[in-house]
Amino acid sequence: MASNIFVPLAYNVMAKPIGSVCNLNCAYCYYLEKSKLYSQAKDFRMPDHVMERYVEQYITSQNVPEVTFVWQGGEPTLMGLDFYKKVLQVQQRFAGNKKINNVLQTNATMLTDEWCSFFHDNNFLIGISIDGPKKFHDYYRHTRQGGATFDKVMHGIALLKKHHVEFNTLTVVNAYNVDYPLEVYHFLKETGSGFIQFLPVVEFLAESSSDRDLRLVHPGYQGKRSLAPWTVDPQKFGKFLCTIFDEWVRQDVGKYYVQLFDATLANWVGEMPGLCVFAETCGDNVVMEHNGDIYSCDHYVYPEYYLGNIITHPVLSMVKSPRQLEFGAAKLKKLPRYCLDCDVRFACHGECPKHRFLNTPDGEPGLSYLCESYKMFFHHVWPYMDYMADQLRQKQAPANIMKYLQEKEGFKNKPLKKTVQNNVGRNDPCPCGSGKKFKHCCGR
Numbered sequence: 001m002a003s004n005i006f007v008p009l010a011y012n013v014m015a016k017p018i019g020s021v022c023n024l025n026c027a028y029c030y031y032l033e034k035s036k037l038y039s040q041a042k043d044f045r046m047p048d049h050v051m052e053r054y055v056e057q058y059i060t061s062q063n064v065p066e067v068t069f070v071w072q073g074g075e076p077t078l079m080g081l082d083f084y085k086k087v088l089q090v091q092q093r094f095a096g097n098k099k100i101n102n103v104l105q106t107n108a109t110m111l112t113d114e115w116c117s118f119f120h121d122n123n124f125l126i127g128i129s130i131d132g133p134k135k136f137h138d139y140y141r142h143t144r145q146g147g148a149t150f151d152k153v154m155h156g157i158a159l160l161k162k163h164h165v166e167f168n169t170l171t172v173v174n175a176y177n178v179d180y181p182l183e184v185y186h187f188l189k190e191t192g193s194g195f196i197q198f199l200p201v202v203e204f205l206a207e208s209s210s211d212r213d214l215r216l217v218h219p220g221y222q223g224k225r226s227l228a229p230w231t232v233d234p235q236k237f238g239k240f241l242c243t244i245f246d247e248w249v250r251q252d253v254g255k256y257y258v259q260l261f262d263a264t265l266a267n268w269v270g271e272m273p274g275l276c277v278f279a280e281t282c283g284d285n286v287v288m289e290h291n292g293d294i295y296s297c298d299h300y301v302y303p304e305y306y307l308g309n310i311i312t313h314p315v316l317s318m319v320k321s322p323r324q325l326e327f328g329a330a331k332l333k334k335l336p337r338y339c340l341d342c343d344v345r346f347a348c349h350g351e352c353p354k355h356r357f358l359n360t361p362d363g364e365p366g367l368s369y370l371c372e373s374y375k376m377f378f379h380h381v382w383p384y385m386d387y388m389a390d391q392l393r394q395k396q397a398p399a400n401i402m403k404y405l406q407e408k409e410g411f412k413n414k415p416l417k418k419t420v421q422n423n424v425g426r427n428d429p430c431p432c433g434s435g436k437k438f439k440h441c442c443g444r
Contacts (some may be wrong), residue, residue, distance in 0.1 A: 005350055008336020010064045011284040011319045014056065014072050014298050017083065019290040023073040024107055024149060027140040027232040028174060030216050031074065034301050037214075038291070045079060048086065052290045053310055055090040061316040068101040069257050069368075072298075078112045081118055088122060099254035103127065108143070108156030108168060109149055116163035125303045126160060127165040128153065130191070132184035134241060136177040141382055160436035168195035175229065178236045181243040189256055197259045202355050202369050203228040209342050218302055219357040234369060238376030245377070249384050250406070264378070267347045269392055270387040294318045299354045324388040336364040344378035403405065 020034040023045045027326050035044070059067050069091070071084075084102075085169070091100045104119075105127035119126055134150040141149050162169050171177075177184055188196050206217045207224040217225055240259065248258060263275035276282045286307065287298040294315060296305040305327070307318040319323060337352045338360035342348070350356065351368040358367040365368040388398035 009038075010062050011286070011316070012070065013054070013058055013294075013315065014070050014285065014287045015046075016072055016287065016289050017046040017051070018074045018078045019077055020074045020076065021078055022073055022074050022107070023078065023110065023116070023144065024075065025142050025144045025146075027142065028172060028203065028228065033076045033214055033216065034289075037301070037303070038289070041291070044074075046083070046292075050290075050311065051083070051087060052090050054288065054306070055087065055317070056094050057315045059091065059094045059096075059100070059311060061314065063401075064098070066099045066101065068103060071102065071104045073105070075110065075114065076104055077106055078380050079359050081115065084118070101125070105129065107149070107153065108160075109152040111156035111159050113159060113163070116275075117167050119160070119165045120163045123279045126165055127197075128157060128160075128167055128193075129172070130157075130169055130188075131171050131174070132177050132180070132188045132317070134186055136180065136184065137178050140172075140174060154191075161192060168197065169193040170197045170199060173198050173200045173237060173240060175232060178189050178199055178232050178240050181240040182247065185244045185247065189198045189252075193256075195257045195259065198241070200232045200370060201228075204357075214302070218300065218304075219354060220304075235374040235376070237370065238373035241373070241377040245381055245384075247379075250402055253388075253402055259385060261381075264347055264381060265388055265398065267349075268389045278347065278349055280332055280349045282353070283324050283384070284319060286315075286324070288315075293322045296324060297354075299352070300327075319344050326363060334366050336360045336366040338362060338364060338367060342375075344375060347378045348374050350387055391436065433439070 016031075019041075020031045020036065022029070022032060025032065038044070044260075055069075058069065069087075080172060084104075087102075091102075101228075102122065103125045106129070108126075108128050108130075118124075129141075129143060130150075130153055131139075134148075136360070137150045137153065138148040143149055157167070160217050171184060171188065185196075204217050204219070204221065204225045205228045206213065206215055206221065207226055215226070216228070217223070244258070245261060248256065248261060259275060260408050263273035263278045266273040267278055272277055276285050283296070287301060288310065289295070289296050292310040294307040294313075295301045295311065296307060300351065307313075307321060307324055312426075331350065331353050335345075339345055339348075339350050348368075350366075351370055351374060355369045356366045358369055358371070359365050360367045384401060387404065391398050
């Protein structure tokens with residue numbers, strides 16, 4: 001069965017060189033407690049021999065001209081600059097004709113001029129975790145002593161700008177900031193983030209666990225559990241996305257890149273979305289712990305999803321293993337009939353398996369907790385995506401939609417209506433409300 005599953009020539013590893021160790025104690029962080037999986041560890045720092053083995057395998061095992069290393073945590077800057085200087089040396093040793101990129105995700109609180117100069121000189125792309133303006137960011141993102149972190153993050157961003165380091169932002173959409181979409185979006189634009197990522201937080205808490213057990217559990221957990229209080233509300237998250245999209249599509253297309261909107265447009269034209277939650281299958285994005293342990297996914301770092309260690313097993317053999325291929329294929333295989341028949345399945349593909357813990361209206365298991373969110377969003381953006389997809393097919397810029405909307409709507413900000421061509425005759429009035437015949441308007 002697994003032998004018929006397509007194996008990609010390229011894959012991604014999210015490396016955790018410091019494991020789950022972090023200088024912050026964010027309330028919703030799903031990774032902090034992963035240290036319990038390594039209770040016997042004396043040091044969570046990645047040893048040089050593990051790093052060297054990983055770099056060599058990751059570069060040489062991929063049949064692509066460009067290889068991107070992703071460093072996360074915990075807080076990866078806790079490894080210190082010397083570690084990344086060694087990384088660059090090893091990368092150069094094995095690069096051959098391949099271009100090597102490095103991406104580092106940080107909370108930005110420990111950045112200095114020295115760090116930022118290093119990032120600039122070595123073309124690192126930096127991801128900054130920030131949840132919006134101060135009142136939103138500091139609500140869940142605390143120091144280990146419970147203090148605020150926003151001002152330190154903004155200082156880190158200022159240093160990145162000073163040294164002309166390219167950065168983007170990752171915003172966790174939670175139970176608090178979900179009610180303030182435009183405040184969050186305007187703030188992110190003001191920080192200078194040209195590429196914006198929104199990550200909805202959905203977590204389960206075990207209702208009873210010992211100090212040795214993980215409190216945040218996966219959907220298959222058999223014990224008593226409840227949604228964590230910071231989990232985002234599905235309807236509110238859908239409105240959050242729609243509200244931001246309405247401003248973006250009229251003002252910011254081609255100026256600011258929102259990952260989720262880009263992934264949606266990619267699926268609209270039949271391309272790979274570049275976002276695993278909206279891909280038809282998954283499994284080629286594994287995570288590596290500080291000691292070389294490989295797990296199926298960053299959100300599945302549990303004993304049940306352990307694949308092996310790179311010291312004893314080549315990383316490609318684990319990514320290609322029948323177990324991992326089945327993990328990735330299950331995203332499609334386990335879609336309930338309700339999802340298979342959905343009109344926006346092509347854009348969603350059931351979303352992340354981690355969130356599929358609801359039953360469908362027919363009682364079948366496997367429905368995403370965020371189904372309501374994405375149905376609301378995809379139906380809302382349908383006519384806009386149709387227009388931008390058509391522009392791409394004509395080898396025109398999707399940003400043309402801004403001029404089109406300005407001409408069509410004036411300053412009324414009246415939304416377009418979804419066009420269902422199968423039910424509209426060429427000489428019928430256009431469903432968008434323009435007053436023109438369909439063949440002279442959207443039907444073109």
